[in-house]
Amino acid sequence: MNFLVPLYLLGALAVGVPIYLHLRRKPPKDAVEFGSLMFLQSTEYPPVKRSRRLENVPLLLLRCLALLLLAGLFARPFLSGSDQDREEAAKRTVLLIDTSASMRRAGLWEKAHAEAVKVLGEADARDPLAIVAVDGAVRTVVDFKAWQEAVPGRRKELAEQALDGLEPSWQGTDLGRGLLAAADLLADAAADEDSARDGRIVVISDLQESAGLEPVAGATWPDGLRVELRAIEADGPTNATLAVAPTADPGRPMVRVGNDESSERQEFTLRIGDREVPAVVPAGESRVFEVPADATGVVLAGDGQDFDNRLFLSPRVATPVTLGFLGESAADDADGSDYYFRRAFGRSGLMEPRFVDDLGEAPAILAVARPLDGAEIQAVRGHLEKGGRVLLVLASSGMAGTLGQLAGLEKPPGLEEAGGRYALLEGIDFDHPLLAGFRDPRWRDFTDVHFWHHRKLDAAALPGARVMARFDNGDPAWLDVPVGRGGLVVMTSGWQPHDSQLALSSKFVPLLYSIFAGQGPRIGEARQFFTGDTLPVKAADRRVVLPGGAVRELAEDEVLVADEPGIYRLEGGTQARRYAVNLRPSESVLRPLDPSALEALGVPLAAAPGDAVAAGEMGKRRLRAREAEEAQDLWRWAALGLLMLLIIESAVAARGSNAKAPMEGVPT
16 A cells, blocks of 8 residues: 555544543532532541543444554555555566776775675565676676576576676676676667566776776667666775886796775785886886896785786797788889888798788788789788788779778869889887887988988879878879778888988888787787687697697687786697796776766666666656555545445444433432
8 A cells, every 4th residue: 555645644643532532531520519518527538549541442442443544645645555556566687797907905805706796685576686797798697587487486596606606707897898898788678579678787896997988889778778886996996007018029038017096005025936026116106127038937925916028938939920012013023112011021930920821821921012903903902801901002003993992982083193212111100009109209310311212192083092191292102091900001102212211210110010009019018819819720639728728629620719918828830839828917907987988888877876767766766656546535534434434423422321311410
């Protein structure tokens, strides 16, 4: 039983009035004086004590009941809790739990588990509930179907058992994908039922700033969905980090130690085997330290958060890289561009190059310096569409057709030989990612590079083209043209001595490596992977020794994903290979996430009490209550019952008065 205006129930306090009046009843005090007694002296007698007790209890009960019924009538009663009303009011809940590596901090997972159990305690066993765990991947632990099929009395027990089976992994945090997966789970459940219900996602996480929110940008959310954030705070929020640092010398590996800006300590220790190296890193800064070439791991001691204080290293080995150069000169022609391209990507301790002329072998690094035929155009376009990068050197004005087809133009752009004296570079865009390595004043000077010949090109004819550098006469020199998921880097002049001095400059090799950054080996970095990465498995590999020492046999074409940090040893070929797998650097960034960042991305966060959305929800509940009260009209039955009760009360009161009338008429 509910009431539309419960304030009127305070009128039920009036029930105390008839009780008080019944208890206060006293014998009449009126006295009649007789003349024959007026001369007699009165005698004082002690007053007779009368115990106060209720008389005519049925009449009292009727009057109290009438007052209670009158108060209930004004409060406008109605019945709620019917199946239909409950279905409309019930909400589907998805409990989204962060199980990433940052949840391994001391005491953090215990707090998260307790908060999850608290959410289960708040939920009604009849309301649909699902549990989803998210780290680098999304896993549905309990879905709506399993919840509904379980016995209602054991649903919470089922969910608690699922929670007990969870623990933090070593993966990164992809909270954005987790939110989208939870929203899809709610949308699918709503599509399977006729009744409309609101949904909510309860997020239990430490809410790192690096939680991976990119997937939710521009996402569409189901109607009535609210996301409730329950942030779990660690006892010690500061953290020191340990990562591999780039180095130009393969024989001198380096590690970088970073210290949180709010840290209260700056003295740490690097443990490398039996060696201990003191590391002093002020708060908010980082320092680079050299480690022995044969080191397989480094441990950072002195940090309060130790989940990310171990770094694994593997021996540096030359990375096999497939390169392709499509040009008109011979590979041994010192005046041709192919000659300098091959020497720029020569064999070293970091790279083992393999040059191919067939595009069917899918070269990772590809440069084009001649016109292409139809089949070659399709192959290069496919490479670009998949996210590759191609360097197109316009060696002559006859390459206009190749440029137009690779850029997706309907007709070739205008391309002609530029006359006049030599040209110099100016207006270099050092903010472009491909030229960011030359931003330092020590490397940004290109004035000693002369360009004897170049081709004139209108950059506006190439959709989305960004000019990275111009010649001093204003003509574009280097351009970046987006094609599919990849990029086409265009040079309007070659690097061979006939066209320019670029190949003979100290800038040539760094420029090529910068252009193909991410397409080939990582120059100066140790060969390492991160948790969640797929390790390269060759056909000859038959088994893998996991970091804990367990041996796992590999099936044919099996994908090997690194689930935990450590050294993975692949065996079965002529030579065993080792891969170092470390924690993702983003997991060490423990700055808290501002909820406004989620709101800016369109995530429908749960409203705080008192704001407009909360008022809207309250208004909906009041409207449902008013509709139920008007449909039931229980107050009419209450009024009828009150009328009948008053009639009965009048009859009982009259009967009591008639019974006392003869007593009053007896002669004295």
